[in-house]
Amino acid sequence: MIRKTASSAIASLAVLGLVSETAAGERAVECYEQVNRPSVYETVYENVLVSPAGQQVDYVPAIYGTRERVVQIVPQRVSYEIVPAVTHTIYRTVKVDDGGYSWEWRVIRGRKVLCKVRHKARYERVAETVVVQPESQRRVVSPAEYERVAEEVLVQPEQRRIVIVPASYQTVARRVVVSQGSSGWRRLHILRHCRY
Structure with a gap:
């Protein structure tokens, strides 16, 4: 003052x-x-308590192993299947039109005239399927099927362990006058x- x-x-x-x-x-x-x-x-730097000391319970999970064994998954079975027919394709020439005559208009030297026109017979090559061996039935025996199956086995049960957790500190800085x-x-x- x-x-x-x-x-x-x-x-x-x-x-x-x-x-x-x-x-x-x-x-x-x-x-x-x-x-x-x-x-x-x-x-100035000071240590500040972040988390106090305590206890933590850790659980160690159970340990399991595997054991294999052979099991039948599908029994023997009998079935019948159709054997399709064996066919063969042959080709031959056949007459599809006998030909003949028809009337049609034509222009010859500037004059329109009706003419009788002759048509030749027409042939085509056609395919024909013939059966070489007919359809049949065949007996099929399927053997039984087996598989190796893995079974889960407990080796060690779950365990509980208590761990002491120390206090956690952190250094913080602050400005002072x-x-x-x-x-x-x-x-x-x-x-x-x-x-x-």
């Missing part, structure tokens, strides 16, 4: 001194400038203006 009062008084004196010098045209007797001192900070900032006045000597 005393420092603030003194600073205010010095500031008032400095202002009055400048005013009086300006007004009177005389040299200032004393001069001061304001000095600001910033706050000083420091980073070492000294608060302040402001004050410093006396100056300015050549030809202010003297001590």
